[in-house]
Amino acid sequence: MLQRNHRNYEKSEIQTGQMGKYLGFGLLTNTGDDWLRQRRLIQPGFHRQRLQALTREMQAVIEEECARAAGEADFDLFKFTRQIAFGIIVRALFTNGFGERETRRLHTILDKLQAYVIYPIRLPFLRTPLRLTGIERRHLALARESRELVQRQITQRKACCTRDPAQSPDDLLQMLLDSRYEDTGEPMEDRQLIDEILILFAAGYETTANALAWTLWLLLKHPEELARLRTDADPDYLTQVIEESLRLYPPAWITDRVALGPDTAAGFTIDPGYTIGLFIYGIHHSPRYYAEPEVFRPARMHPDRKKERHPFSFLPFGGGPRLCIGNHFALLEMQLALRHLVDHYTVEGVGTLPEPVPKPYITLHQDRPLRVRLVEYL
Template sequence: MTPVTSPPALPRVPRLLSFRNSWALAADPIPVITGYLDTYGDTIGLHLGGVRPTLLTRDPGLIQHVLQKNHRNYPKSDISQGLARYLGHGLLTAEGNYWLQQRRLIQPGFHRQRLATLTELMLDVIDECLAPVVAAARQQGGRTEVPVHELMTATAFRIIARSVFSTAMSEDELQRLSRLLTELQAFYVRTLRQPYLRPWLGLRGQYGHHDRLAAELRQLIRGYIQRRKQQPGPGPDDLLQMLLEVRYEDTGLPMTDEQVLDEAIILLVAGHETSANGLSWLWYLLARHPEEAARLRAEMTAVLGARRPTFADLPQLPYALQVVQEALRLYPPVWMVDRRAARDDEYNGLRLPQGTLISAYLYGVHHHAGLWPDPEAFRPARFEPEALRQQPPYAYLPFGGGPRLCIGQQFALTEMQLVLLQVLRRFEVEWVEQPAVLMRPLISLRPRHDIRLGFRLREVGE
């Protein structure tokens, strides 16, 4: 395999070209960005939207340098921090000592033991979400067509909402929350990709409108927190209770209500879209590759028979994990991660002056032919332990890397495996002819239009 390296002198995309392509970049960034990298090299300078100078890279060595080896010099850029305007100052957007203090406080909430407790709840939510599909299939003679992105979004959202807040939200509230999050994200991405539109968006009152939506989001969540605090007796074993009960080591004090609110919103946001999109792509890939689905089913039947999986079963189902990992390689829900150089730095002779905006193009790393032979092919066996040992560090990083590695990584992998197994127990998932399935990279990488798949009922015991 060809090594991927960054040259000492940064090749630059001509500014006029990046300006000319700015609409194309806003509409469909992945082909434009990949095209630049294929033409100019694995690490390039370009003007985002024709305006903002950025260093863009798919070199795993440079990405490791930024995210891990010299991470202290690379806080998140204002691109991530700008999200705080709409989503508050939770873990994802926090920086420096405050971030470290919050991370230490919250990390234990994601330990194995708590995850094991949450899996029963996950399985119940999955069953609830699949029940209408089972009913529809029965009514339609054993098979129904399903918009999988919608189904996976509803499922992932209910899983995280119940993991954080336990008590079921009403259907209306769930939908309102989900819509608010989608709208805020879409607006924020637009202001980033098309910075020249900002004055116009301001004149049209769009910032004020979205600030009001963000306030509505906070008010909704605040209501849950207040209701929980008023409940007598010990609270349920969920993530909100964990946020309310943890104490800072130095002061012994709990978080303030606004801090709990910030963290709860961030868990909801970070733990919803990403898993939903990962799962949607997973079904797309399995429907296109029935031979892989058959292999997975054989493993599942051998280990579980007809019963539903438990947390303890997952290590006996390695192929299920490999399928999930390969789906996250081909369609990394977080397709780009950004940082800013706080001081002048250097990587293998490449100058990284203070203030440089660095965009780590995770999608590009995962699709690099120098790192992944035949990169567009869906091959879960790439993740067999022996094959993985051949990979250089940071060739695979759907959950990021370094100290800011996704706190929900194990949660997400468990959730995705459980959804995968529960759906496969009940259904054969079949491809349906439809227009080409395209990507829509917002903050996370989702399908442009929903993907319709056939769900054919199988007879299973409990």
């Protein structure tokens, strides 16, 4: 579905209709030829080498947020990781264009939209009451406001870079503004540009914030792994910890596809129109692919061990042509954040922390707040 016969499948109305309605029709929610054209345009901006240019911005956000959190008596773990992930995506897109007030407003709007969009998806019978009670209208107004905030950035950037092209920063917005379609040589229209920017927020912020929160929780629970991260000179071990966390708690725990034509898979007949849920969490927890799948064991993510695995048994970023465009971005961000935290702080639970249970919203949340504090590691 994702790779060999991907042309026979499209994303469902949940992603292309319901999510698109509030978050715009960018890469994640787009389909068909239009999606391919956009993907070709945007892909080069996410190349691993290009992302190195963003490392400094990411590091600055991480240091600021950690210092701020360390100054508080205690705080909610997920709120902390959301601040980091949102700060990073803002800075990666707009370098220093967004002021603090605008950043806060956009953050609030996107949180509200992401929390809301699950209702018409999970409970389709609520769609009419949501419309009739004006709740849908209020959220559509929030979506419009987010578009206006982004439009202002685009207008400002265009004006500033026309005056002095040497001033154009090396960020994602500039990359999107500078890219040209292969066939026409034209740039993206503003409307499409806003869609793509909002989708990068939607796809890239909550996912990474959840991944960071789960990884920190795992390190809290496994002090021996934290100790190893501090002493082990092998930088790949951190990647193994991150990947094992993404296996146990994949932020994108499910995705879907609708069959366009007939197909067969694993002995099932798939008729056109069937919607198939690709249960990423289920694959990651299956004893068919992982011995003792519930155990946190970073060693199983060692590059040598990966070769023994079915290539599609580890799908935190999906697979095939629609593989997450931000996978290197997310890994870089997590590596930088965890390295900084591990080297400079210890995350401590306040009292005895309850064991969080995964809660499957659009991304995989923890079902309860975890109060923690940052203690400087000397």
